[in-house]
Amino acid sequence: MSEVVKKEERKELTRFRPATDILEREDGFHIFMDMPGVSKEDMSIDLEEDELTVTGRSIQCPVPGEKFVEMQFGGCEYIRSVSISDIVDRERIKASVENGVLELFLPKLEKVQPKRISIEAQ
Amino acid sequence: MVIDFNTLYNFPSRLDRVFEEFLRSPMGDDRRLAYPPLNLSNDEENIYVRAEVPGVTIDDVELTLTDKTLVIKGERTAPEGKFYRQERPSGVFHRVINIGVPVDREKVTAAMKDGVLTVTLPKSEEVKPRTISIDVA
Numbered sequence: 001m002s003e004v005v006k007k008e009e010r011k012e013l014t015r016f017r018p019a020t021d022i023l024e025r026e027d028g029f030h031i032f033m034d035m036p037g038v039s040k041e042d043m044s045i046d047l048e049e050d051e052l053t054v055t056g057r058s059i060q061c062p063v064p065g066e067k068f069v070e071m072q073f074g075g076c077e078y079i080r081s082v083s084i085s086d087i088v089d090r091e092r093i094k095a096s097v098e099n100g101v102l103e104l105f106l107p108k109l110e111k112v113q114p115k116r117i118s119i120e121a122q
Numbered sequence: 123m124v125i126d127f128n129t130l131y132n133f134p135s136r137l138d139r140v141f142e143e144f145l146r147s148p149m150g151d152d153r154r155l156a157y158p159p160l161n162l163s164n165d166e167e168n169i170y171v172r173a174e175v176p177g178v179t180i181d182d183v184e185l186t187l188t189d190k191t192l193v194i195k196g197e198r199t200a201p202e203g204k205f206y207r208q209e210r211p212s213g214v215f216h217r218v219i220n221i222g223v224p225v226d227r228e229k230v231t232a233a234m235k236d237g238v239l240t241v242t243l244p245k246s247e248e249v250k251p252r253t254i255s256i257d258v259a
Contacts, residue, residue, distance in 0.1 A: 021207060024204045034176040034177065062163060063165055063168075066163045066165045068163045
C-alpha cells in the first residue's frame with residue numbers, strides 16, 4: 001500500500017511553458033510570464049551564464065471530498081528559459097510576482113562599450 | 123539580436139512534443155478552447171468555480187449570478203512597449219457557467235489568489251442530502 005502512495009507522490013507534474021510577453025521599453029526589457037497558481041515560494045529564477053531559467057510549481061489542493069465535474073487546469077510545472085544578451089545588466093535584474101504573473105525587469109547596461117581591438121603592424 | 127530566442131524551441135525537445143501529443147493529460151486538451159480555463163467541482167456543502175486569470179485583480183472581474191448561471195467577465199490588458207514576443211492573451215473575456223443546483227445567493231464568496239479566482243457557491247439547504255432518522259416503533 002505504501003508503495004502505491006509513494007508512486008503517486010513521485011508522479012511528475014505536467015510541464016507547461018508559461019505564456020510569455022517580452023517587450024522593450026526605454027529603461028530596458030520586461031518579461032511577463034503567466035504562472036497562475038504559483039506562489040512566490042514555489043517559484044525560482046536561475047541565471048546561468050546567458051540563460052535565465054524560470055521554474056514554478058502550481059499545486060492545486062482542493063477541499064477534501066471535492067468532486068470534479070469539469071477540469072481544464074490543474075497542478076502543473078512551469079518552466080521556461082530565455083537567453084539574454086550582454087547588454088543586460090545582470091546585477092540589477094529585478095523580479096516580482098503579482099496575481100500569478102511574474103515580471104522580470106532586465107535593465108540595459110548604462111554604457112555598452114564595444115571593445116576595440118587594435119591591430120599592430122609588425 | 124538583443125534577446126535571442128534560440129532556447130525557445132529546444133525545450134521541451136521536439137521528440138518530447140511528439141510524445142506529448144499522445145500522452146497528453148486530460149486537462150491539457152481544453153486549454154485553448156476558451157479563456158479562462160475553468161474547474162468546476164462540488165462537495166456536499168458548496169459548488170466551486172475556479173478560473174485561471176493571471177494578472178487580473180478581483181476588482182477587474184465582474185461576477186453576475188442569475189437563477190441558473192454564473193457569468194465571469196473581465197478584461198486583461200497588455201503591457202505597453204515594443205514587443206519581441208506576445209503570447210499572453212489580452213482583451214475581454216466572458217464565460218457563462220450553468221449552475222444546475224439552487225444556491226444560497228447571499229453567501230456566495232469570491233477570492234483571488236496567485237491569479238486563480240475561486241467562487242464558492244453554497245448549496246441551498248433544500249438540496250443538501252439529509253439523513254432522516256427512522257424511529258422504530
